[in-house]
Amino acid sequence: MTSEQRRIQPRKQPRQIRAELTRQRILTAAAHIFAEYGYAAGTTNRIAERARVSIGSLYQYYPNKDAILAELLTRHLDGDRATETLRAHKDRPDPLEDIIRVFVHTVIENHLDDPALLRIMLEQAPRSSELIERITQQEWEMIGDLRELLDRHPEARVNDKDTAARLVAYTVELTVHSLVAAPNSIDVTRLENELVAMITSYLRTER
Amino acid sequence: MTSEQRRIQPRKQPRQIRAELTRQRILTAAAHIFAEYGYAAGTTNRIAERARVSIGSLYQYYPNKDAILAELLTRHLDGDRATETLRAHKDRPDPLEDIIRVFVHTVIENHLDDPALLRIMLEQAPRSSELIERITQQEWEMIGDLRELLDRHPEARVNDKDTAARLVAYTVELTVHSLVAAPNSIDVTRLENELVAMITSYLRTER
DNA sequence: CACAATTATGAGCAATTGTTCAGTTCGTCC
DNA sequence: GGACGAACTGAACAATTGCTCATAATTGTG
Numbered sequence A, B: 001m002t003s004e005q006r007r008i009q010p011r012k013q014p015r016q017i018r019a020e021l022t023r024q025r026i027l028t029a030a031a032h033i034f035a036e037y038g039y040a041a042g043t044t045n046r047i048a049e050r051a052r053v054s055i056g057s058l059y060q061y062y063p064n065k066d067a068i069l070a071e072l073l074t075r076h077l078d079g080d081r082a083t084e085t086l087r088a089h090k091d092r093p094d095p096l097e098d099i100i101r102v103f104v105h106t107v108i109e110n111h112l113d114d115p116a117l118l119r120i121m122l123e124q125a126p127r128s129s130e131l132i133e134r135i136t137q138q139e140w141e142m143i144g145d146l147r148e149l150l151d152r153h154p155e156a157r158v159n160d161k162d163t164a165a166r167l168v169a170y171t172v173e174l175t176v177h178s179l180v181a182a183p184n185s186i187d188v189t190r191l192e193n194e195l196v197a198m199i200t201s202y203l204r205t206e207r
Numbered sequence C: 001c002a003c004a005a006t007t008a009t010g011a012g013c014a015a016t017t018g019t020t021c022a023g024t025t026c027g028t029c030c
Numbered sequence D: 001g002g003a004c005g006a007a008c009t010g011a012a013c014a015a016t017t018g019c020t021c022a023t024a025a026t027t028g029t030g
Helices: A017-041 A044-050 A055-061 A065-078 A082-089 A096-111 A115-124 A129-152 A161-181 A188-204 B017-041 B044-050 B055-061 B065-078 B082-089 B096-111 B115-124 B129-152 B161-181 B188-204
Strands: none
Touching: A017 A044, A017 A055, A017 A065, A017 A115, A044 A055, A044 A065, A065 A115, A065 A129, A082 A096, A082 A129, A096 A161, A096 A188, A115 A161, A115 B115, A129 A161, A161 A188, A161 B161, A161 B188, A188 B161, A188 B188, B017 B044, B017 B055, B017 B065, B017 B115, B044 B055, B044 B065, B065 B115, B065 B129, B082 B096, B082 B129, B096 B161, B096 B188, B115 B161, B129 B161, B161 B188
């Protein structure tokens, strides 16, 4: 930032395709290593070895170990379509059950990619303030959208809408996360059906 | 084991009260340190320091670091009254909602003790096969009891009872765990109310 | 080909951490 | 009070790990 910038290009772009490939190899290897060994035991040397790259190269692309997991997590969060799906459907005149189903379905899809890695990332990732904020923000977005759904949809009859929105968001995220990544994995279709049934009946029941 | 044993006493019992106290001090200190620093950064030296005990003494009572967390977890699991509470109530002629409420309430109570430590234990504990088994068994007991409740209680109307039992067990455990230990903690009474409402309406609704 | 910029290498450093063990202190019992 | 074992101490060891840096290889350019 000291010298004048003539270009608007993002800094430090790789000049050769080779570099981009190496970077990608490191990331892929890291995903495998972290998923298999966990974060602490997933050493940078192991990652480099698996990527068939020297440890020096690894540190040319990532300033430290945390940064590798951070990028993996960022990519996952970027690929998360749950919030926008909910937002796109929450004002439609569809039956409540349909909206909930689309939402649940999207969350499940999001977890089917690499459950083991996802588990590591969410449970063992170093709690850097930046990433925490990122995740928290995404959570609250989802809760906010759910809250609006409860306010507007004619079928919704819950009393404590604030708590309900949080409960639903957490229930879906957590049960899907746990039951999909579980060693004794559940049938995904059944999970979706029951989850939708549970939430829908809850939201519709007057008390 | 080389010499003949005349006594049937359990081996290696502490002979002096001093020893028992030291052991207790170590455990208490470990609980604090793990809760504050997490598992990896909660070093044995830090624990010993906090317990005002030399590192050597610590290793006289615990063969290694894992063993300390294992004992903490064991004690927590031993203190878990959720399964028995459910078992005690599941065959009573009470309204379904009451049974569910007692169950949810017990789970919440169990998490109110030391949420931070519990979080560490469940999320960062080294996955020794022994402890995993212990936890898994306790989980399946709970699921089994829920399953029986669904079979016998007249108000229960779910279709897919197997999936429902698992879903309910996980929903309660996970949401309570997350929402109670969350930095932005939720009102516990509200959580209980909504959780009970959600599960009850789910289990009672015919489809 | 020359040469410079980019990319890759890997031995080794610095720091941390779990653990040991030779020696000291304390408690108990005759 | 003396003797023996239980309990305690903490400096030091061994292993691991994240990371650096001097050097080498590769690629693009004229």
